[in-house]
Amino acid sequence: MIDNLFTAGGVCGILILSIPAHAYSIYVSNEKDNTLSVIDSENLEVVETIEIGQRPRGLTLSDDNNLLYVCTSDDNHVEVLDLDSHKVVNTLPSGPDPELMALGPDGKLLYIANEDDNLVTVVDLETNSMTTQIPVGIEPEGMGVSPDGKWLVNTSETTNMAHFINLENLEVEHNVLVDTRPRVAQFSPDGSEVWVSAEIGGTISVINVDTKEITTKIKFEVAGLQPEEIQPVGLKFSASGERVFAALGPSSRVAVIDAVNYEVIKYLLVGQRVWNLDFSPDGKYVFTTNGISNDVSVIDTEKLRVIKSIKVGRLPWGIVVRP
Numbered sequence: 001m002i003d004n005l006f007t008a009g010g011v012c013g014i015l016i017l018s019i020p021a022h023a024y025s026i027y028v029s030n031e032k033d034n035t036l037s038v039i040d041s042e043n044l045e046v047v048e049t050i051e052i053g054q055r056p057r058g059l060t061l062s063d064d065n066n067l068l069y070v071c072t073s074d075d076n077h078v079e080v081l082d083l084d085s086h087k088v089v090n091t092l093p094s095g096p097d098p099e100l101m102a103l104g105p106d107g108k109l110l111y112i113a114n115e116d117d118n119l120v121t122v123v124d125l126e127t128n129s130m131t132t133q134i135p136v137g138i139e140p141e142g143m144g145v146s147p148d149g150k151w152l153v154n155t156s157e158t159t160n161m162a163h164f165i166n167l168e169n170l171e172v173e174h175n176v177l178v179d180t181r182p183r184v185a186q187f188s189p190d191g192s193e194v195w196v197s198a199e200i201g202g203t204i205s206v207i208n209v210d211t212k213e214i215t216t217k218i219k220f221e222v223a224g225l226q227p228e229e230i231q232p233v234g235l236k237f238s239a240s241g242e243r244v245f246a247a248l249g250p251s252s253r254v255a256v257i258d259a260v261n262y263e264v265i266k267y268l269l270v271g272q273r274v275w276n277l278d279f280s281p282d283g284k285y286v287f288t289t290n291g292i293s294n295d296v297s298v299i300d301t302e303k304l305r306v307i308k309s310i311k312v313g314r315l316p317w318g319i320v321v322r323p
Contacts, residue, residue, distance in 0.1 A: 024281055025083075025322045027068060028289055028296060029056035030313025036070070036081070037296075037312035039287075041280065044298060044308055050086050053079050058100040059318040062125075063107030068320065071098040071112070078112060078123070083322060093130045095121040099141050100184075104167065105149025113140040113154060120154050122170065134170055136163045144185035144194060146209065153194050155182035162196045162205070164212060174212040178205040183233045184276075188259065189241040197232035197246065204232055204246060206262065216262050225251055234276035238283060238301070245286050245299070247274040254288060254297075256304055266304050270297035275316070281323040289316040 026039035034056065038048040053072025056079075060069045068081040071094070078098055080090040094101075095114035098121075102111050109131070110123045120134040120143075137156025144153045145167070152165040155178075162185060164174035179201025187194045187209070196205045204218040220230045231249030237259065238244070244257040252272050256265045271290025274297070279286055286299040294316060298308040 022281065022323075026278075026287055026296070027059060027320050027322065028312050028316045029059055029070060029318040030315060031055055031057060031291070031317045032314035035313045036068075037316070038086070039296065039310055039312075044310055046310065046312060048086065049313065050081070052081070052088065053077070057317045058098065058113075059320040060101050060103055060110070061320055061322060063103065065322050068322070069101060069103075069110060071101060071318075073097050073099060073115075078110070090128060092123050092125075092128055093121070094123070095119055095130075095133065100143045102143035102145045102152065105145060111143055111145070111152055111154075113143050115139050115141060115157075118156070120152070120165065132170055134165060134172065136165075136172060137161050137175075142183055142185040142196065144187050146187050146194070147189065147191040151194075151209065153185040153187070153196070155185050155196055157181045157183065157199075160198075160201075162194070162207060176205075176207055176212055176214065178207075178214070179203045179217070184235050186235040186237060186244075189237055189239065195235055195237075195244060197235055199231045199233055199249065202227055202230050202232065204235070204244075204257075218257060218262050218264070220248060220251075220255055220264065220267075222248075222251055222253055222267055234274075234288075236277050236279060236286065238279070243301075245277055245301075247277055247288060249273060249275070252290070254286070254299065268299060268304065268306055270299070270306055271295045271309060276319050278319045278321045280321055287319055287321065289319045291315050291317060 028037040036050040040047040054074035058071035078092040094112045097116040112121045137159025139157035142155035162176045179198035181200040230251045234247035246255040254268045271293035273292035277288040288297045296310040
């Protein structure tokens with residue numbers, strides 16, 4: 001057992017945390033420092049800082065969890081980090097300003113959103129070469145692959161659409177109009193729905209994958225905050241698919257949503273300007289990147305409360321947990 005001092009929204013306290021049964025590592029991209037922070041799950045502290053390319057944002061693990069792909073946006077490529085040596089071992093062509101990406105169903109193709117040229121770039125990871133580019137809407141960002149490997153959903157921030165790309169022919173087959181400035185697309189574990197966050201619209205659209213129609217829109221209200229302060233960005237389903245944790249940007253809140261009835265269970269106060277999040281392998285914790293307070297909040301998913309704040313680099317953006 002270890003004692004920890006945590007701070008969330010100016011509230012301080014001491015909590016006793018149990019050491020995880022199985023150790024894992026948490027990787028955080030620090031957009032302004034051009035670094036990755038490595039957090040050890042045994043003590044929930046930064047144990048290493050890795051220099052990386054310019055303006056790192058989106059992070060994705062390889063299928064075997066041995067490599068980390070890093071969108072280094074201002075270098076206009078993706079850097080490949082070996083997670084045993086913590087050395088960059090390769091760079092991948094990505095097109096200009098890569099932001100988010102998704103691994104294909106067989107782990108051989110990487111799909112990358114290029115914010116500046118309205119394309120999704122497809123990279124063959126066996127040859128480290130670009131195979132094709134798919135035209136999408138203006139300012140593409142979100143990238144979600146369906147569990148059955150049939151669909152890639154890309155969001156375009158300015159066109160305000162979710163584009164359904166057929167991964168067999170690599171063509172856009174359906175466009176769904178969502179609310180203003182969509183950021184992230186996440187499929188439910190059973191593949192029946194894809195959830196799309198709209199940062200400026202302040203909503204999450206739930207899209208039926210079979211019909212390609214919006215079945216519901218989830219809205220948020222936080223006492224004491226103006227609607228424009230509540231800006232959904234990062235989304236993550238629990239393994240069971242019963243809950244979704246949604247980062248609400250400058251509101252400094254994470255919404256816990258019942259994914260069956262689409263109701264908000266609770267709002268959790270985290271660090272300032274919460275961007276993205278990821279689960280621990282056992283699902284007991286959610287870790288969030290907080291861009292303005294330069295920290296990671298640790299959420300206990302059973303008790304639904306923030307239990308610790310971990311200082312990282314400047315403007316933490318992306319986060320991924322390596323089992």
